[in-house]
Amino acid sequence: MVDIEKANQQAVEQMMEARPVVVGVAPAIDVIPGMHRDLLLHAGPPVTWDRMAGPMKGAMVGALIWEGRAKNWDEAEALLSSGKIKFEPCHEHSAVGPMAGVISPSMMVYIVENKTHGNKAYSGLNEGRGKVLRMGAYSEDVLARLTWMNEVLGPVSNAALEAMGGLDLRTLLGKALHMGDDGHNRLDAASILYTTQLAPWIVKVAKDSNTASEVIRFLGENALSILNQVMAGCKTMTDAAHGIEGSTIVTVMARNGTDFGIRVSGLGDRWFTGPAGKVKALYFPGFTEKDANPDIGDSTITETAGIGGFAMAAAPAIVTFISGTPQDAVNTTLDMYEITYAEHKYFTIPYLNFRGTPTGIDIRKVIEKNILPRVNTGVAHKDPGVGQVGAGVVTPPQNIFEDALVAFAEQYGF
Amino acid sequence: MAAIKVEIRSGVYYDSAVLMQLQRSLASLPGIEDAGVVMGTESNKELLAHIDLTTPEVEKAQPNDLVIVVRGVDEKAATEALGKVDELLTRKKGGAEQAYRPRSIEGANDMLPEASWVLVSVAGRYAAGVAREAMRLGKHVFLFSDNVSVEEEIALKQEAAEKGLLVMGPDCGTALIGGFGLGFANKVRRGNIGVVAAAGTGLQHVTSRIHQLGGGITHGIGTGGRDLSEKVGAVTFRQGIELLSRDPETKVIVLVSKPPSPKVAEEVLKLARRAGKPVVVNFIARPLSLPQMDNLYFARGLDHAAELAVELSRNLPALETDADLGLERFAAGQKYLRGLFSGGTLAYEAQHILASYLPKVYANAPINKELKLPNSYVSQEHCIVDLGEDEFTQGRLHPMMDNELRIRRLMEEAADPSVAVILLDVVIGYGSHPDPASELGPAVAKAKALAKEAGRYLEVIAVVCGTDEDPQKLEAQVQQMKEGGAWVSTSNEEAMRYAGRLVRALSQEAGGEFTMKPVDLTTLQRPLAAINVGLESFAENLAAQGAPVIHVDWRPPAGGNERLMSILERMKQRQ
Numbered sequence: 001m002v003d004i005e006k007a008n009q010q011a012v013e014q015m016m017e018a019r020p021v022v023v024g025v026a027p028a029i030d031v032i033p034g035m036h037r038d039l040l041l042h043a044g045p046p047v048t049w050d051r052m053a054g055p056m057k058g059a060m061v062g063a064l065i066w067e068g069r070a071k072n073w074d075e076a077e078a079l080l081s082s083g084k085i086k087f088e089p090c091h092e093h094s095a096v097g098p099m100a101g102v103i104s105p106s107m108m109v110y111i112v113e114n115k116t117h118g119n120k121a122y123s124g125l126n127e128g129r130g131k132v133l134r135m136g137a138y139s140e141d142v143l144a145r146l147t148w149m150n151e152v153l154g155p156v157s158n159a160a161l162e163a164m165g166g167l168d169l170r171t172l173l174g175k176a177l178h179m180g181d182d183g184h185n186r187l188d189a190a191s192i193l194y195t196t197q198l199a200p201w202i203v204k205v206a207k208d209s210n211t212a213s214e215v216i217r218f219l220g221e222n223a224l225s226i227l228n229q230v231m232a233g234c235k236t237m238t239d240a241a242h243g244i245e246g247s248t249i250v251t252v253m254a255r256n257g258t259d260f261g262i263r264v265s266g267l268g269d270r271w272f273t274g275p276a277g278k279v280k281a282l283y284f285p286g287f288t289e290k291d292a293n294p295d296i297g298d299s300t301i302t303e304t305a306g307i308g309g310f311a312m313a314a315a316p317a318i319v320t321f322i323s324g325t326p327q328d329a330v331n332t333t334l335d336m337y338e339i340t341y342a343e344h345k346y347f348t349i350p351y352l353n354f355r356g357t358p359t360g361i362d363i364r365k366v367i368e369k370n371i372l373p374r375v376n377t378g379v380a381h382k383d384p385g386v387g388q389v390g391a392g393v394v395t396p397p398q399n400i401f402e403d404a405l406v407a408f409a410e411q412y413g414f
Numbered sequence: 415m416a417a418i419k420v421e422i423r424s425g426v427y428y429d430s431a432v433l434m435q436l437q438r439s440l441a442s443l444p445g446i447e448d449a450g451v452v453m454g455t456e457s458n459k460e461l462l463a464h465i466d467l468t469t470p471e472v473e474k475a476q477p478n479d480l481v482i483v484v485r486g487v488d489e490k491a492a493t494e495a496l497g498k499v500d501e502l503l504t505r506k507k508g509g510a511e512q513a514y515r516p517r518s519i520e521g522a523n524d525m526l527p528e529a530s531w532v533l534v535s536v537a538g539r540y541a542a543g544v545a546r547e548a549m550r551l552g553k554h555v556f557l558f559s560d561n562v563s564v565e566e567e568i569a570l571k572q573e574a575a576e577k578g579l580l581v582m583g584p585d586c587g588t589a590l591i592g593g594f595g596l597g598f599a600n601k602v603r604r605g606n607i608g609v610v611a612a613a614g615t616g617l618q619h620v621t622s623r624i625h626q627l628g629g630g631i632t633h634g635i636g637t638g639g640r641d642l643s644e645k646v647g648a649v650t651f652r653q654g655i656e657l658l659s660r661d662p663e664t665k666v667i668v669l670v671s672k673p674p675s676p677k678v679a680e681e682v683l684k685l686a687r688r689a690g691k692p693v694v695v696n697f698i699a700r701p702l703s704l705p706q707m708d709n710l711y712f713a714r715g716l717d718h719a720a721e722l723a724v725e726l727s728r729n730l731p732a733l734e735t736d737a738d739l740g741l742e743r744f745a746a747g748q749k750y751l752r753g754l755f756s757g758g759t760l761a762y763e764a765q766h767i768l769a770s771y772l773p774k775v776y777a778n779a780p781i782n783k784e785l786k787l788p789n790s791y792v793s794q795e796h797c798i799v800d801l802g803e804d805e806f807t808q809g810r811l812h813p814m815m816d817n818e819l820r821i822r823r824l825m826e827e828a829a830d831p832s833v834a835v836i837l838l839d840v841v842i843g844y845g846s847h848p849d850p851a852s853e854l855g856p857a858v859a860k861a862k863a864l865a866k867e868a869g870r871y872l873e874v875i876a877v878v879c880g881t882d883e884d885p886q887k888l889e890a891q892v893q894q895m896k897e898g899g900a901w902v903s904t905s906n907e908e909a910m911r912y913a914g915r916l917v918r919a920l921s922q923e924a925g926g927e928f929t930m931k932p933v934d935l936t937t938l939q940r941p942l943a944a945i946n947v948g949l950e951s952f953a954e955n956l957a958a959q960g961a962p963v964i965h966v967d968w969r970p971p972a973g974g975n976e977r978l979m980s981i982l983e984r985m986k987q988r989q
Contacts, residue, residue: 001988130457282434285450286465320435327514334514338521364985367978368971369517390434402978409981414988 002246002412004364011249011265012342012360015241015305018114020233021166025125025158029105032122034093036105040064041090043101043298044256045271049081053257055136055293058384059100060087062138066146067104091252092269094239095122096231096298099134099380100257107146108154110229112169114236121235123228125149125157128221131387134297135380156215160201167197169233172226173307174346177357182315183230183347184299184308185376185391191225231298234305241265241360248408249341250361253304253373253396257296257380260396264363264404267411272404274397281379281392282320293382295394300375306344306359309374309393310336314349314357318376332374333358339365339373363408366401416447416485419492420471421499422454423480432503433480439502445491446484454479515967519547522945522964529964530937533596534583535559535948540970541584542566544947549579554937556596557583557638558948564645567638571649578931580653583638587614590621590634594942594961597636597952605630607723608664610654612637612671616698616716620670623720629727632664633938642674648682649930655682656928659689660935666727668694668719685928686710690733692726694719707770708915709733736919743871744834744920751775751917752827753798753837754820756813760839760877761800764910771914772796772921779803793827796917798837814846821857828861828872834920835873835913836861838900840891842880851878851891855898862899873916876900877909
């Protein structure tokens with residue numbers, strides 16, 4: 001009989017001991033396993049074109065236009081719906097992407113390496129807030145920004161990261177949690193830490209001071225500069241915990257705007273999916289709940305790794321998203337201890353007496369206690385081409401944890 | 415006529431989430447159609463224009479300016495809304511002090527690891543699961559819930575016994591731990607009396623009476639009504655007795671219950687005898703055989719139990735122990751008692767008193783027909799022979815007048831290597847032998863010498879019945895019996911009790927060994943801290959008493975889904 005406790009102990013241990021370091025930036029086609037010219041990666045579990053959410057369609061169309069594979073929506077749609085261009089989940093290629101999470105072959109991606117176990121993960125460059133490709137916007141200015149990111153931001157960042165010998169994400173995140181970040185929706189401190197650590201090297205490697213200024217300014221102004229690196233870092237942590245025989249620890253939570261999917265360490269690469277939920281959100285001026293797309297993005301990898309919504313007690317300011325009080329943030333974290341297996345060794349929360357963040361979602365506990373993981377997230381407009389309309393909180397559908405538990409019982413003979 | 419009003423604030427910083435919150439608050443004010451609260455960046459200004467929230471003033475805003483813009487149904491509504499901005503920004507959210515409510519005992523334990531107790535009052539079908547969870551974390555359980563099956567109770571208590579934990583209940587209404595009342599409990603003074611009670615109101619009444627009488631309580635341990643049934647076997651009751659016997663603060667123990675199963679009662683009393691402190695027993699409606707036996711004091715009712723306990727706690731009696739009995743004088747194999755009586759009623763009372771000490775005492779004139787001696791001339795095991803019965807007096811004088819038959823039997827018994835104690839009565843007065851002890855005393859000496867020669871010790875216990883004005887003189891009779899080496903008393907009860915204790919100790923049938931893992935006494939001595947699952951008022955009551963308590967926001971496991979619950983249960987059991 002399999003020893004669940006031992007398996008889970010090993011899983012969380014490996015998750016926490018993983019030490020992700022951002023080592024460079026390179027085109028997706030060159031580094032992402034299985035990437036090819038006719039493939040797009042996207043957030044969440046697998047989805048078909050006809051069921052695909054608006055913002056993801058928009059991002060795919062935008063990516064194909066930007067890649068020069070299509071001139072307009074119709075051409076792009078023809079390629080995608082015919083199967084000429086394939087699309088697969090980022091998670092099936094050691095990658096993660098926020099919101100629509102679309103990665104096309106030519107896009108520059110961060111390379112994050114787990115120095116403890118040697119595995120790597122990849123994620124694109126963050127575009128900032130508002131009207132962006134990851135939210136389904138693909139207007140000319142959006143695509144122009146992508147080009148600049150690919151031609152300037154990416155290469156300069158790569159040179160800087162190589163020159164500095166890589167940037168340790170675990171240390172940086174641990175610090176940011178003490179500066180009011182949750183590691184997912186609020187990355188203000190982490191983004192600044194990232195920018196200040198990188199800036200001296202950017203100045204050294206950039207071809208001129210204008211370029212250096214431009215890059216530093218872009219990174220410094222974007223409170224989500226580090227979101228993608230953090231997500232890839234979290235992916236290396238949860239991947240390190242994946243595939244352990246008999247473990248009930250969740251190693252992937254991801255949404256594609258249509259479905260919410262999870263994977264469990266001891267249940268291989270099988271997805272357990274259910275309908276993506278409606279986000280309880282505050283909206284940007286002019287938008288309402290009616291405009292919102294259901295929950296979308298791979299960013300829930302942060303919660304899976306023990307930060308984000310799970311570390312909300314470290315980021316009390318974030319609760320205003322849901323018109324709550326700082327106590328609500330504390331309570332959210334305390335609730336998450338109920339469904340997690342461990343308390344993080346390296347990510348701690350000052351307000352809770354430096355208690356480790358709740359780490360390693362255990363499907364048994366989720367079901368037994370009837371408490372779903374809490375996710376903080378941005379909200380995309382349901383139509384392609386519009387972009388972000390708000391931010392708020394959401395939970396996964398209950399059934400995916402139930403299905404996973406039943407599958408686990410079947411596989412291991414309980 | 416719709417009106418747009420704008421306020422620009424420079425040099426201020428608000429978190430974007432605060433701005434969104436303000437915007438939502440403004441938009442929800444009466445007479446406001448839409449509102450925007452943003453920093454004055456180009457893209458934000460574009461956005462405001464897009465939704466018809468712009469003015470020339472907005473156009474001029476700089477990226478570091480905070481732009482607050484509202485569109486009201488009229489000028490007045492818009493102006494009023496802007497007037498509320500500061501109020502909205504500084505509005506204190508209510509309930510910030512509200513404490514966190516964990517969702518499981520596990521979560522509560524993280525917050526209050528020093529809690530030794532979990533109070534469980536959830537619906538019966540979930541109660542055992544919650545109790546098990548509590549025990550898994552090493553907590554004692556106060557199980558208020560009813561509708562828990564007896565099978566579940568047995569399983570829970572077995573687990574508790576193995577772990578050295580208490581499961582008080584199910585259907586346990588009340589308990590007092592270190593001065594704190596759990597469940598339904600009265601405010602009772604702390605003192606030196608400990609109570610173990612099956613019944614809720616039994617505990618409440620006895621402890622309240624003790625308080626009224628000026629006494630006080632160390633701990634009041636509830637067990638639930640079924641604990642003293644044969645099936646459950648008084649697990650908690652016995653744990654309670656054993657625990658209180660070790661508690662140095664507890665000087666007197668009170669046991670209260672409805673009538674238990676006779677077998678269980680016997681076990682419980684055996685254990686109570688070993689408590690090493692006075693134990694007041696009130697098993698309601700159970701017939702009393704004796705008011706007192708060793709350290710056990712039998713009360714007639716709840717009030718009497720309280721009175722006895724308070725009195726004993728103020729004047730602690732010196733307790734006899736088996737160590738005083740000189741058991742080492744006896745040889746191996748000596749274990750039986752033989753009573754050779756001349757008086758029928760004395761013999762009868764002897765049986766009655768000895769029944770409290772010894773499982774079986776045979777007699778030629780038995781109280782209980784099953785214990786009839788098959789042959790009155792041949793002793794077996796423990797037995798009481800009334801030599802004044804007709805079978806012995808046909809053609810012979812009554813033994814009160816003629817000692818010959820008794821002396822012959824005395825010698826027979828003294829020669830029996832299994833005999834340890836012989837009982838004699840010496841009845842004087844008009845009509846009796848003119849000086850019975852002048853014959854019986856030397857006979858006792860001879861009997862004892864006989865035993866001594868054989869390497870044994872024989873205890874002869876004599877009860878002398880008469881007065882100092884009788885012709886034979888009481889004192890003279892006592893004196894002669896003592897000279898013969900007898901242990902003499904003029905009280906039949908005292909003599910029989912001594913005999914009972916002695917033989918019980920020799921026959922090693924004392925029983926009452928406590929075989930469960932002992933409950934850690936320090937968990938009762940520490941200031942009470944608890945986790946409450948179920949009725950919130952129990953947590954409130956404990957908090958009002960000043961005890962740290964965490965109330966769990968409990969829901970049925972797996973949302974009550976039976977299939978998932980059974981999978982989880984199997985996973986737990988096979989670990």
